[in-house]
Amino acid sequence: MARKFDAIVIGTGQAGPSLAARMTKEGMKTAIIERKLFGGTCVNVGCIPTKTLVASARAAYMARRGADFGVVIDGAIGVDMKRVKERKDGVVRQSNQGVTNWLKDMDNLTVYEGHGRLESANSVRVNGDLLEAGRIVLNVGGRAFVPDMPGLADVDYLTNSSIMDVDFLPEHLIVVGGSYIGLEFAQMYRRFGSRVTVVEMGDRLIGRDDEDVSDAVREIVEGEGVDVRLGAECMSVEKRGGGVAIKVSCDDDSPDEVEGSHLLLAVGRLPNTDDLGLDKAGVETDGRGFIKVDDKLGTNVPGIWAIGDANGRGAFTHTSYNDYEILVANMFDGDRRRVSDRILAYGLFIDPPLGRAGMTEGEVRQSGRAALIGKMMMARIGRARERGETQGFMKILIDAETEKILGAAVLGIGGDEVIHSVLDIMYAGAPYTVISRATHIHPTVTELIPTMLQDLKPLE
Ligand SMILES: Cc1cc2nc3c(=O)[nH]c(=O)nc-3n(C[C@H](O)[C@H](O)[C@H](O)COP(=O)(O)OP(=O)(O)OC[C@H]3O[C@@H](n4cnc5c(N)ncnc54)[C@H](O)[C@@H]3O)c2cc1C
Numbered sequence: 001m002a003r004k005f006d007a008i009v010i011g012t013g014q015a016g017p018s019l020a021a022r023m024t025k026e027g028m029k030t031a032i033i034e035r036k037l038f039g040g041t042c043v044n045v046g047c048i049p050t051k052t053l054v055a056s057a058r059a060a061y062m063a064r065r066g067a068d069f070g071v072v073i074d075g076a077i078g079v080d081m082k083r084v085k086e087r088k089d090g091v092v093r094q095s096n097q098g099v100t101n102w103l104k105d106m107d108n109l110t111v112y113e114g115h116g117r118l119e120s121a122n123s124v125r126v127n128g129d130l131l132e133a134g135r136i137v138l139n140v141g142g143r144a145f146v147p148d149m150p151g152l153a154d155v156d157y158l159t160n161s162s163i164m165d166v167d168f169l170p171e172h173l174i175v176v177g178g179s180y181i182g183l184e185f186a187q188m189y190r191r192f193g194s195r196v197t198v199v200e201m202g203d204r205l206i207g208r209d210d211e212d213v214s215d216a217v218r219e220i221v222e223g224e225g226v227d228v229r230l231g232a233e234c235m236s237v238e239k240r241g242g243g244v245a246i247k248v249s250c251d252d253d254s255p256d257e258v259e260g261s262h263l264l265l266a267v268g269r270l271p272n273t274d275d276l277g278l279d280k281a282g283v284e285t286d287g288r289g290f291i292k293v294d295d296k297l298g299t300n301v302p303g304i305w306a307i308g309d310a311n312g313r314g315a316f317t318h319t320s321y322n323d324y325e326i327l328v329a330n331m332f333d334g335d336r337r338r339v340s341d342r343i344l345a346y347g348l349f350i351d352p353p354l355g356r357a358g359m360t361e362g363e364v365r366q367s368g369r370a371a372l373i374g375k376m377m378m379a380r381i382g383r384a385r386e387r388g389e390t391q392g393f394m395k396i397l398i399d400a401e402t403e404k405i406l407g408a409a410v411l412g413i414g415g416d417e418v419i420h421s422v423l424d425i426m427y428a429g430a431p432y433t434v435i436s437r438a439t440h441i442h443p444t445v446t447e448l449i450p451t452m453l454q455d456l457k458p459l460e
Pocket of ligand 1: 010011012013014015016033034035036037038039040041042043045046047048050114115116117139140141142160181272275276307308309310314315316317318319320349
């Protein structure tokens, strides 16, 4: 006999728990299913632990730079990786426990711990129980993609999940993948004291961003001693001594390779949709396994929605949470919010960080529209000089006709926060002159955004 609910949520990532809270508040008898850790990727093996580790790495970096600020530290500066991990575990535990307790104490919610699979368009099987509901929401997220690389089955490797258990200092960490996740780990482990090599297939780091941004990011990590090996081809791995060797060239006669003690794979994410029974419910996916959704997050099957990373419309915590907001706005509030209202925004949390919003310069050029560009080096900004962190720059793209902001990048101290000054004006649909005429607080990085906007040049 099936157990009947008004709604079933599969997955407790960034959207599921808030959705369950709203559904139960609306009087819906709801079930939520989690196969692993409550809170999903971000809380347990993603944003929260990585940013906590980044904070430890920054503390080590600043301690080593003490003398630059006139701070004298007598004796060697060491990093105790066990304590670094303990600190990270403590922060993660708090968040994980918060979500777990929240869900388990929620009135009108039944929590199932197990793997949920659709049996039909209105039923889900979990741990042998059959659940039925008229509304099913999939918040199943993703996992690290493990490429089909020759030799990988015979070597030990780390992913963003398993590296969370590391409580020692790898002697030489090879990071495969020069994008967001890989670079955060690369700089962090370098700061902890490992030798680090980033191996990237593309001809530059963070290939989706502009070339000047990629170059500056490369300069930042290389400046701290991270080796960057671009254009890696025909990659294969093998055990070498107690460690691993990765081949990075197709030339068999003079093999180009990197030898290290540990290997981290950071080459993208896969949606958790392969074992979800989507076929039994008739839910369509794209060629990469992402669940196809419309602008209101509905799948092709009425009564089934997909939110978060698994729908391929975003790959971030904030996009997953925004999916929850869009879904409840349409479901309960009569508010016609749409995914297409969302402006792309993300951070790269190396130090100093990159904050990005909207279009890249490359995309603006490709669009063929008349545009203006403003750029300012961080070295010109008082706050950056005072803090002795002058790497990076900020730039902004403006539509010459409408005067609206098309996109911006802030790479440098506070870049992940500063970008919101621009992002909010973009959401307001206001012209750039709203910021260029604003008086910002001195001495901050944001105060130079009006100055940058007062010196725009045509994008040629
Ligand atoms: C190392 C790393 C760092 C990151 N840093 C950032 C960052 O700084 N900022 C940012 O915005 N994003 C970051 N992200 C991305 C962010 O973690 C994800 O975008 C976000 O967690 C997506 O949330 P979600 O709701 O889609 O699902 P997830 O958080 O992935 O959760 C899905 C949940 O569903 C469960 N599940 C899956 N299938 C089933 C099933 N069949 N039955 C039951 N349960 C199931 C899973 O166990 C999981 O708990 C990072 C990711 C990684 C890997």
